Amino acid sequence: MENQVKWGVIGSGGIARRRTIPEGIVPAQNAKLISVYDISAEANNDVAKEFNVTASSGMEDFLNSDIDAVYVASPANMHLEQVIACAKAKKHVLCEKPLGMTIAEAEKMIAVCKEEGVTLGTGFMMRFVTQHQAALKLVQDGKLGKPVYGRAQLSCWYPPMEGAWRQSPETGGGGSLMDMGSHCIDLLEMFFGELKSVSCFTNNNVHSYESEDSAIVSLMFKNGAMATVDTYFCIPDNSSKNILELYGSKGSILAKGTIGQGAAGEMIAYLEGDDAGYDAEQTRNAGDGIAIDPSPVNTYLAEIEEFSSAILENRKPQNNLEISLQSQKVLAACYESAKTGKIVELA
């Protein structure tokens, strides 16, 4: 493993095949795809053929292949068992979100990875959107003033489907909140820092499956800022613009379409003063605001390259286990609030 991490993929037939393998692992300079495993042998063979890699017939066969790291992209209820199996085989693991179904599961995975000395991270790839990084810099540099309010939205149309694992809490851990709201909360924590408490409503408003198709969360941050997350499985794709809004005592940063699987949307900063010192290379005039449009990166590529570098450099990845565990804790607090009708404090 001199300058390339040898990767394997578990759950090769879903997002792995659509995005992470072709856009992330294959083009990454510091990664090489070696083997894939999926419970569907047919899907797995197709992926192996498409990318010219080994199709493993089972977990044992997969873990015996010549790999250093594993991207786990199976349904959420399989993560615990599979992450632990990888760690025990001394493989580093980038696990898709949510890390586990519960805090206890996440803690168990983290403990085993630490014991085995392997790196663990979670797929919060939306942190790598260059506009999000530019917005973070504005917040960190104080250009927004004191953070006041944020909103993050991620919604889609997700109709009932036979066997869809996200539609049952037993396999998905939750619905729109667990699946998509987790990204929104993670981003807001990146911008505004540590959370103090949450309050949440969930509902099944349109679809009849067991997991929620609707969720809103109110977040109170330790620094006094507040935020809301709205995330629905029952809004047509085209009518949700996946809004991100950050307000502070000196202005706002307003975006649409930067949250999601694409590389870039639109983001405009309205800051007190003219350009409030924002790096001119990344700006152009847009009405009375400043367009924040740094060169986009492919977030799946950035995610794989960053995690591979962390392994090669023997350092903590950006999307590390603290972030993974924190997400699990906040999600659990949200579901507790939705169930009890109470505000839940985060420890």
Ligand SMILES: NC(=O)c1ccc[n+]([C@@H]2O[C@H](COP(=O)([O-])OP(=O)(O)OC[C@H]3O[C@@H](n4cnc5c(N)ncnc54)[C@H](O)[C@@H]3O)[C@@H](O)[C@H]2O)c1
């Ligand atoms: N960050 C992102 O952009 C993003 C997008 C979609 C999904 N995800 C995450 O990726 C994971 C997978 O989601 P998806 O949309 O690809 O789901 P999916 O159902 O489309 O695909 C999952 C794949 O895992 C396989 N599988 C099921 N059980 C398995 C098992 N026991 N062992 C091995 N393979 C198994 C399935 O056959 C399928 O090919 C989830 O954690 C999800 O939250 C992340």
